[in-house]
Amino acid sequence: MNLTNASQEQLQNLEQTLAAEFSTIKAKNLSLDLTRGKPSAEQVSLSDSLDGILKGNYTSKSGIDVRNYGGLEGIPEARELGASILGVPASNVLAGGNSSLTLMHQVMTVAHIFGLNGPESAWNKQSSVKFLCPVPGYDRHFSVCEHLGIEMVTVPMTSTGPDMDKVEEMLKADSSIKGMWCVPKYSNPTGVIYSDETVERIAQLGKIAGDGFRVMWDNAYAIHDLTDNPVQLANIFEACAKAGTEDSVIQFASTSKITHAGSGVAFVAASDANLAGFKKSLGFITIGPDKVNQLRHVNFFAEEGSLNAHMKKHAEIIKPRFASVLKHLEEAFGDNDLGAWESAEGGYFISFDTRPGLAQEVVDMADEAGVKLTPAGATFPYGNDPQDSNIRIAPTVPTVEQVDEAMQVFVLCVKLASVRQALKNA
Template sequence: MQYSEMSKEELLTLQAELNQQYAEAKAKGLNLDMSRGKPSATQLNVSLGLLDAINASSDLKAENGTDCRNYGVLDGIPEAKKLMADMMGTTPEHIIVYGNASLNIMYDQVSRAYTHGILGNTPWGRLDKVKFLCPVPGYDRHFAITEHFGIEMINIPMSESGPDMDMVEQYVNNDETVKGIWCVPKYSNPQGFTYSDETVKRFANLKPAAKDFRIFWDNAYVIHHLYDDKQDEILDIISECEKAGNPDMVFEFASTSKVSFPGSGIAALASSEANLADIKKSLTIQTIGYDKLNQLRHVRYFKDINGLKEHMRKHAEQMRPKFEAVLEVLNTELGGLGIGSWYAPRGGYFISFDAMEGCAKEIVAKCKEAGVKLTNAGATFPYGKDPKDSNIRIAPSFPTPEEMAQAADLFVLCVKLVSVEKLLAK
């Protein structure tokens, strides 16, 4: 029976039972963290061989003869550009290989546009108004960047095929103050959706009112599948923009942060020849070159795209039981009650849960009180404000499968208790 169909007396009886269960749960003294998509120690151990990929007796030269110990090579050694291009589904001439984090590249791109402009256009910092479109729920660190620069953020609803493209086209094609959109196109954060072919093509065929409008295409989970036999695929936005006559419209980002070591991976940007030339003007001032030894280490260890894919199967073997543990508890305990909805992703790092309207903050607070830390309610929306107070991001990666089952049990208990309280308050 759905909770909304229960009488007041039935809800009061259920509330008493749930309060008793919650008191028992708090007495267990749990201390579990599901707040961020952080790989577990056992996942990090999968990549330990990377540390031995080069050593003092290794040939430390790139395939073009570059001594990777020395200065130089602004955009990455050739074999690292090829590895990252193959991972991202594009070609090496579109690639710059940076340091360890794609988030840093995204910040740089917004900062550069703000202070110096894009391809000769007016710097955003000199304009009266700058707006960014934000598919929601979305990635809190994206929103933090644009908020940091005082950029107005506009919510765009998400569906299983991607952002509401009617809204995107309306804003982008008619408002020259709209300068960008954040996208996590494959296994999106937090819902796990993958943009459909139609959505990607509509992005590529936008007709922006602003010449310096850019799609910030954060392909963070491009090879992060959970299943061998159920993998989402996505069109290459770089080639689609080229075919549509909009080669300069996209900045694509990716990294090996959750492939090798989060603190010591390699990150890359893919874009057009004109955009790359524009970026390199300031990169020559920012740096003499990124860590080529780390680039060489990654190439020697993974070898090629097939090596990357095989490596990600090892990650999936550890991630899959954790996702399935959470989803099994959600389906068993909350299915048919009408107090929440969720989606079973085929990849990525998160499960997105939508509670009854007005319940998310209280659910997160009750979980924390009983020893399970979740991402703050509202974090998946610009300014930390979920207009429905409904969405909760679950990050299953860090705890063990057994801990995840415990955390999920507590989570559904808190969902039930807060939902009953909400219904009684009505």
């Protein structure tokens, strides 16, 4: 479908045909959901053997009775699990409860209000505090900043990660910028893997921005590969050690999309100084995490043989869903300019860009036809996508058949909205 050279009459005929198709689909009363990147029931069932796995033995190999209080950092075996995911020493890992978002909010709160390196290091000592947000990005990161009253400043995402020329330029010009959000592997929602050069330049940012600057490195999809030979993400911990900027990056991950999403184990990895500062405040919040669940996970992966073997089972379930999305997008828009997208090789999302000014209309039309999509603008701070073009597609929860049906609706809505826009502008 090429609208560029279409006549007014051709556009009108096309609009009538597509509108008739839309009416037919509406009559089906569909109820399909592509809104959030959750594991499917099929995926979480892979870990059902967590139940009863301890068989009454609540003592870890390190000799800890996991039923009792204490152990703010988590059991050593769980810290080692986090270390294997993030590529850091276990001594630099804290294992917590099921949510990495909780840890992110807590670290941000400590840095902002109490200071990771003493009271004088608290960000709110300044009259203005800003955070860099690569866009399109993860809405829950933006929500944390908004909740804490931290102003968000956008920086464009590229095919290799954030636009580092822009990042460095902004940091040199504005000392009130105290951090940056990053999803470095299979970035939410674009699926981009940060290049080695980008990782290296991020490791150098602490030299440009000063001691208070912190990159929140949310490596949520560190091991969520869909290919057998995935691109390897450069190790930010090692890059910072080499640059002498160990305090400038704090990493996060969890098993929430690996085992049971509602009862996993989350991890924060940081320098000795950052961990000490965080634990000082964390000790007022909790006496310790759910160590029983941590031991369950350690034993589960030991029985599975390896973490990679378990993740291959996830990939087998997810791949057909991603393939369905990409097939429909390629067939509908591969030979025209009605949409652009990233062919993600892992993670949980596919990012799609309509022509400018159409994302909200497409989302509304899809909802009218019984397909729920992530709200337009969700991938930008304050829900404001200046181009009104980005839509995040999350295909993991529905069945392959449901994804196929939902994508038929999606491409129809994009086509119809595009034709109507072309008619308006003709």
